[in-house]
Amino acid sequence: MSLKAEHGLDTLLEVAGLARSTFFYHQARLSNPDPYAELKAAIAAAFDDNHGRYGHRRIHQVLINAGWSVAKKTVLKLMRALGLTSGFHGNTR
Structure with missing residues (x-):
């Protein structure tokens, strides 16, 4: 079972010390095609x-x-x- 299923996103981000915007930035970046x-x-x-x-x-x-x-x-x-x-x-x- 994943941590996200057990805990809310805000709690996970707080524990990880990440800003919410940083999480969504990297999530969107992973879906972009490789420019190289x-x-x-x-x-x-x-x-x-x-x-x-x-x-x-x-x-x-x-x-x-x-x-x-x-x-x-x-x-x-x-x-x-x-x-x-x-x-x-x-x-x-």
Whole structure:
């Protein structure tokens, strides 16, 4: 049984220390579509096309060459969220 079934929303928000507006803001935000969905698909495709060898810098360049307008740090953030790593992690000495 859920807590919301046993207790009122106001009581749960008070215990959690959240404002009512914060609860409804996040509830509405979860129902919005992902603004990065197309970009994530393009990143994953570029990563797969290059057999997982490209890091965020090279993926960024692939996207720029394909006509995307995106920052390197955004590509890095999304690759991390997707769990895409190039397998090369620095100096191998």
